[in-house]
Structures are given as C-alpha cells and as structure tokens.
Amino acid sequence: MTKYCFSKLLSFTILLSCLLLSATAEANTVTAVRIWPADIYTRITIEAEKPILYKMTTLKDPERVVVDVEDIDLNAVIKALSDKVSESDPYISKIRVANFKPKVVRLVVDLKAEAKPAxxxxTPAGDYKHRLVLDIYPTKDPLMAMLDERDNPLQAADVATNNKAAQVVTLPQSTDVPTVTVDNNTVAVVKVDEGAKAVNTTATTTTGNVVDSTPQTSSVSPQNDTVKDNLENKPSTKGLRQITIAIDPGHGGEDPGAIGATGSREKEITLLIAKKLKAKIDEEPGMRALLTRDGDYFIPLHMRVLKARKLQADLFISIHADAFTNPAARGSSVFALSEKGATSASARYLAKKENESDLIGGVSLNVKDPLLARTLLDLSQTATINDSLKLGKAVLGNIGEINKLHKHHVEQAGFAVLKSPDIPSILVETAFISNPDEERRLNDSAYQDKLVLSILTGIKKYFSTNPALAKTKIALD
Known part of the structure; x- marks a missing residue:
C-alpha cells in the first residue's frame, strides 16, 4: 500500500512539474504589428496577448534605436514588421528583427537622421490587447520651426542663404581649383577620387544610452506643407487682421473612432470633412484654417489644444461622427465645455467616450505635462465658455437646416479637447455614424459639402456679432 501511494505521489509530482515547466516556458505571443508614418512623428506598435517586457537603447553613428523585447517568440507576425516600413517614412529607413538570445527578440530601427524616441x-483598451508603443519624434518640432521662420524672417533668410552656400557641387576630375562660387557665395573645394565636391561641415552631438525610457512630451504638428500653407500670409480684408481657425479631425491612427454599420470609420469621415472645411475657410478674405492632423495618425487630446494655442487660433472646432448602441439614434449635435458637469446624461456619456481616445490611441499615463496642468487649472474660462456657447448656437442653427438635430440646444460636458482657456471651442457631432442612413449621408460628397457650408456660415454669423480681438503672443514655455 505504501509503495502504491509513493508511486502515485511520484507520478503526481512529475505531472505537476511538467505543467509548471510548460507554463514557465510559454512565451508571450505577438498578435499584430503596425507602423503609422507621418511628418510629425512615426509610431511603431507591437500588440501581444500579455504585458510586454522591453529594454530600449539609442545608438549613434549611424543613428538607430535598439529595442529588446523579452520573453517573446520570434513568430511570423513580428517578423513582418520589417516589411511594413515605407520608403517615404521621414524618420525610419528600415527595421531589422531577429533573436538576440533565447526568448529575447531584438528590433533594430535604423533612422534616417537624429531623432528623439519615446x-x-x-494596457488593453477598446479592441486592443497589450501594446508596446515606440514613437520616433524629430529633434526639431516642424511647427515650432515654421513659427520661428514666421517670427524671425531675417534670421530665416540668413539660414536659407547659408543653405544655398553649403550645397554640394561636383566638378570634373581634371578641375584643379581651390574654390568655387555658388549663388555669389565662395565655398571650399576638396578633391576626392571621383572629382571634387564643395564641403560644408557641421558639428554633431552625441547622446548617451537610454534604457527603459519613458515617453517625452513632444509637441506634434501638421505635416510641413500644411504648416507652410497655414502660416503664409494671404490677402485679407483691409483694416482687419487675419482670423485663424483650428480644425480638429477627431481620432486618427491607432484610434479609429466609431465604426459605422457598413464599416465606415469615424477617423476617415472626420478628416474628409475637416479638409473640405479648411479649403472653404481659406477661400474667405481675412480668414485661414489649420488642421490639427492632416493624415491618418494619432495626436493626444491635450496636444490638439496646445497646437491651437501655439498658432494663436481664434476658434477651435473639433469634428466627430457619433455612435450609439441603438442604430435608430440620429441627428447632429454641438457641444461646448462645462465647468460644472454635463448638461445631460447623454452628454456625460459622450464626453467620457471621447476622452478615452487617449487610452485607445496610445498615450502613456505616466506623461505629466506641467503646461497642460496650468491650462486645465485655469478657472477664468467663463468668458471663453460663453463665447463657445455663442459659436455653438450659430453653428447648430445652420446645421439644423440640412440635418435633423439630436438636441436643439448646445450641450455641455467635460471634453478634454475643448479645455482651452483662451480659445472659444466647440465639438461638432456631424451625425450618428451608427445610423445606416446617416452613415450613407456622411460618405456622400454632396452632403459633406452642405455640412461644411453650414458650419462656415455659422462661423461667419458668430464673427458678425463677436469680432475677433487682437491676440497677444502667448508664452508657452
């Protein structure tokens, strides 16, 4: 009997050991990888079944970022990351994926120039599982560079002249001259095997290795061409300063927003409408528009606010397409910020859902932005909110002429994207994308044009009784 019990105990112990070893040996599984390239930054996302352990290091000469993903298998999904790099990506030239050691997969991200990784x-959010996010930011924010050019035109002209002087000139091998003139500037020539080239040297800086880096708060901005268009002076009505309107297409990139009955994605609808609204505003004398995003990439909610403030916008209009569990829900709505709580349960629900965009789109909860804290703690927003309500009323009245209104008054709630203390801001829910009929209309170009004209008419009506005041330069540093 004792021998039998001992045998059973031994068998149980062996079985338990095997189970424990099997559980220990089971590595994390990558289920999806994505790359979102844009001029403002490029995002790499790795999605897995369990929390992802990692270690990041930055290397110089050449510029690259090395990420070791621990306790993970080198499966076909993560290998495919290399194939997802676009030639037009402004920051990444290629990605190499391989086993560094057992259960450790190494990603080497080769960069096209010096950059700032975050x-x-x-944690799981929306339809996503656990994610590791690597953002590659430029060392110089394109938006700030354009603002510097606008505010310091003489300095910008000097830089442009120096850039011309530094261009490379190739000469025949038989040429034997110490200098060459380019656009009235003399530059040195150095002989090389294939001929002679004009050479301009610049100093480089070297940064130390970064391990387990936390994300750096970086101001994201529109693509360079868009920023240039926004900052160029265009003919305006004599005697009136130019009015600037920030248009915010909701969602983007990792955050698709609401999904329609036939698969339409809110992030795509809002971008189409926002681009059309920008074009119409730019046609108006004395008015110009800028987009918080002009492509399919994610921008945190607070950065949309800060971008509008950096460009000293007079108005901020966020474009969305609502969704509800009941497909019969329909109608357009306009919302403004509330300091005292939501004006209805539906407004509270919508604000909560829209504010979750940061979790779905991908913002680390560890990021602390002192400027954002000061902005949101500014309790002198009463006048701005009153102006937002006036703007919202003007826009809502005109939208009501082309579509049924969900509510016939401007509602209020704690939308994070509307929390600018000095810019009248509204959120326009153009229609319910979850309603099949309204989803069809939102995808119709003719209806989009009518919607855009109704919003523009509301904006002009607002300014007819609330003229734009002179803007003082905002200190954001």
Whole structure:
C-alpha cells in the first residue's frame, strides 16, 4: 500500500512539474504589428496577448534605436514588421528583427537622421490587447520651426542663404581649383577620387544610452506643407487682421473612432470633412484654417489644444461622427465645455467616450505635462465658455437646416479637447455614424459639402456679432 501511494505521489509530482515547466516556458505571443508614418512623428506598435517586457537603447553613428523585447517568440507576425516600413517614412529607413538570445527578440530601427524616441506600454483598451508603443519624434518640432521662420524672417533668410552656400557641387576630375562660387557665395573645394565636391561641415552631438525610457512630451504638428500653407500670409480684408481657425479631425491612427454599420470609420469621415472645411475657410478674405492632423495618425487630446494655442487660433472646432448602441439614434449635435458637469446624461456619456481616445490611441499615463496642468487649472474660462456657447448656437442653427438635430440646444460636458482657456471651442457631432442612413449621408460628397457650408456660415454669423480681438503672443514655455 505504501509503495502504491509513493508511486502515485511520484507520478503526481512529475505531472505537476511538467505543467509548471510548460507554463514557465510559454512565451508571450505577438498578435499584430503596425507602423503609422507621418511628418510629425512615426509610431511603431507591437500588440501581444500579455504585458510586454522591453529594454530600449539609442545608438549613434549611424543613428538607430535598439529595442529588446523579452520573453517573446520570434513568430511570423513580428517578423513582418520589417516589411511594413515605407520608403517615404521621414524618420525610419528600415527595421531589422531577429533573436538576440533565447526568448529575447531584438528590433533594430535604423533612422534616417537624429531623432528623439519615446517608448511606453499600454494596457488593453477598446479592441486592443497589450501594446508596446515606440514613437520616433524629430529633434526639431516642424511647427515650432515654421513659427520661428514666421517670427524671425531675417534670421530665416540668413539660414536659407547659408543653405544655398553649403550645397554640394561636383566638378570634373581634371578641375584643379581651390574654390568655387555658388549663388555669389565662395565655398571650399576638396578633391576626392571621383572629382571634387564643395564641403560644408557641421558639428554633431552625441547622446548617451537610454534604457527603459519613458515617453517625452513632444509637441506634434501638421505635416510641413500644411504648416507652410497655414502660416503664409494671404490677402485679407483691409483694416482687419487675419482670423485663424483650428480644425480638429477627431481620432486618427491607432484610434479609429466609431465604426459605422457598413464599416465606415469615424477617423476617415472626420478628416474628409475637416479638409473640405479648411479649403472653404481659406477661400474667405481675412480668414485661414489649420488642421490639427492632416493624415491618418494619432495626436493626444491635450496636444490638439496646445497646437491651437501655439498658432494663436481664434476658434477651435473639433469634428466627430457619433455612435450609439441603438442604430435608430440620429441627428447632429454641438457641444461646448462645462465647468460644472454635463448638461445631460447623454452628454456625460459622450464626453467620457471621447476622452478615452487617449487610452485607445496610445498615450502613456505616466506623461505629466506641467503646461497642460496650468491650462486645465485655469478657472477664468467663463468668458471663453460663453463665447463657445455663442459659436455653438450659430453653428447648430445652420446645421439644423440640412440635418435633423439630436438636441436643439448646445450641450455641455467635460471634453478634454475643448479645455482651452483662451480659445472659444466647440465639438461638432456631424451625425450618428451608427445610423445606416446617416452613415450613407456622411460618405456622400454632396452632403459633406452642405455640412461644411453650414458650419462656415455659422462661423461667419458668430464673427458678425463677436469680432475677433487682437491676440497677444502667448508664452508657452
């Protein structure tokens, strides 16, 4: 009997050991990888079944970022990351994926120029599992560069002249001259095997290795061409300063927004409408528009606010397409910020859902932005909110002429994207994308044009009784 019990105990112990070893040996599984390239930054996302352990290092000469993903298998999904790099990506030239050691997969991200990486993990949100996010930012924010050019035209002209002087000139091998003139500037020539080239040297800086880096708060901005268009002076009505309107297409990139009955994605609808609204505003004398995003990439909610403030916008209009569990829900709505709570349960629900965009789109909860804290703690927003309500009423009245209104008054709630203390801001829910009929209309170009004209008419009506005041330069540093 004792021998039998001992045998059973031994068998149980062996079985338990095997189970424990099997559980220990089971590595994390990558289920999806994505790359979102844009001029403002490029995002790499790795999605897995379990929390992702990682270590990041930055290397120089050449510029690259090395990420070791621990306790993970080198499966076909993560291998495919290399194939997702676009030739037009402004920051990444290629990605190499291989086993560094057992259960450790190494990603080597070769960069086209010096950049600022930010890495962080996200817990499951929306339809996503655990994610590791690597953002590659430029060392110089394109938006700030354009603002510097606008504010310091003489300095910008000097830079342009120096850039011309530094261009490379190739000469025949038989040429034997110490200098060459380019656009009235003399530059040195150095002989090389294939001929002679004009050479301009610049100093480089070297940064140390970064391990387990937390994300750096970086101001994201529109693509360079868009920023240039926004900052160029265009003919305006004599005696009136130019009015600037920030248009914010909701969602983007990792955050698709609401999904329609036939698969339409809110992020795509809002971008189409926002671009059309920008074009119409730019046609108006004395008015110009800028987009918080002009492509399919994600921007945190607070950065949309800060971008509008940096460009000293007179108005901020966020474009969305609502969704509800009941497909019969329909109608357009306009919302403004509330300091005292939502004006209805539906407004509270919508604000909560829209504010979750940061979790779905991918913002580390560890990021602390002192400027944002000061902005949101500014309790002198009463006048701005009153102006937002006036703007919202003007826009809502005109939208009501082309579509049924969900509510016949401007509602209020704590939308994070509307929390600018000095810019009248509204959120326009153009229609319910979850309603099949309204989803069809939102995808119709003719209806989009009518919608855009109704919003523009509301904007002009607002300014007819609330003229834009002179803007003082905002200190954001």
């Amino acid at each position: 890495i962080f993990t996200l």
